[in-house]
Amino acid sequence: MPRLKTKKAVALPTKLPKIVAFANQKGGAGKSTGAVHAADWFAKQGYSTVLVDADGQQSSSEWMNELKLNYEVISNPEALFDELPKLAKSHDVVIVDGPGNASEVTKAVLIRSDLVLIPCRDSMIDLASTGKIVQFVRQAKEIRGGLPVAAIYLNAVKDNTILLREAREALQDGLLPLLSTSLPDRQCIKDAPGQASTVFRMKGESPRIVSDVYSQLLIEALKLFEAES
Numbered sequence: 001m002p003r004l005k006t007k008k009a010v011a012l013p014t015k016l017p018k019i020v021a022f023a024n025q026k027g028g029a030g031k032s033t034g035a036v037h038a039a040d041w042f043a044k045q046g047y048s049t050v051l052v053d054a055d056g057q058q059s060s061s062e063w064m065n066e067l068k069l070n071y072e073v074i075s076n077p078e079a080l081f082d083e084l085p086k087l088a089k090s091h092d093v094v095i096v097d098g099p100g101n102a103s104e105v106t107k108a109v110l111i112r113s114d115l116v117l118i119p120c121r122d123s124m125i126d127l128a129s130t131g132k133i134v135q136f137v138r139q140a141k142e143i144r145g146g147l148p149v150a151a152i153y154l155n156a157v158k159d160n161t162i163l164l165r166e167a168r169e170a171l172q173d174g175l176l177p178l179l180s181t182s183l184p185d186r187q188c189i190k191d192a193p194g195q196a197s198t199v200f201r202m203k204g205e206s207p208r209i210v211s212d213v214y215s216q217l218l219i220e221a222l223k224l225f226e227a228e229s
């Protein structure tokens with residue numbers, strides 16, 4: 001897909017997903033934070049990007065509005081089913097911020113997405129409760145013969161806590177891959193919406209480090225998509 005040349009652009013796989021969703025039936029996992037950061041990151045890479053806020057709570061659309069980035073609020077399953085492909089035609093990348101429940105909305109999003117990223121807090125309870133979303137993804141993959149490519153990533157990891165190896169064991173069946181990049185628990189990530197910002201736009205050492213981790217996470221996910229799709 002064509003993209004504007006920007007100074008910040010990094011080397012990305014040539015085959016990119018059109019619709020990227022952040023999903024997990026648990027609230028507070030990091031979907032909205034991940035979706036808004038992904039939208040800002042793709043926009044910074046020079047892609048025309050729109051975020052679809054599919055969560056009735058509309059936290060990401062308010063944040064997108066303050067960032068002056070494109071967004072739409074669509075939280076009805078039939079409208080999502082119909083509108084996501086249209087938005088994918090008129091933009092390079094569509095980011096979807098999913099709701100915090102296992103609903104028809106989540107199913108519509110999974111049926112239309114190319115890549116699904118599942119943020120998960122690094123507690124054993126949260127890891128053990130990924131079952132529902134994993135089941136939904138498996139069903140969507142069966143219906144569509146492979147897509148969406150999906151992966152779990154650990155979010156808000158406290159220093160020196162869970163190891164990736166332990167996390168993999170806690171993810172019961174291992175049906176979906178766990179990305180090797182995880183996001184740390186950092187105050188600058190919490191502060192971003194209140195400052196009408198993202199870590200990519202904030203000044204200081206911590207936002208700079210977290211920006212690099214976000215880039216690494218997204219590039220790892222895009223490479224997985226290229227390899228699996």
Ligand SMILES: Nc1ncnc2c1ncn2[C@@H]1O[C@H](COP(=O)(O)OP(=O)(O)O)[C@@H](O)[C@H]1O
Nearest residue numbers: 027028029030031032033156184185186189190
């Ligand atoms: N890596 C992180 N470090 C620190 N705080 C985080 C991190 N990820 C998310 N948060 C905070 O956790 C809360 C829930 O995140 P949010 O993205 O709204 O979750 P969801 O959309 O899944 O409900 C928010 O207050 C957010 O700022």
Ligand SMILES: [Mg+2]
Nearest residue numbers: 031032055059
């Ligand atoms: Mg949310």
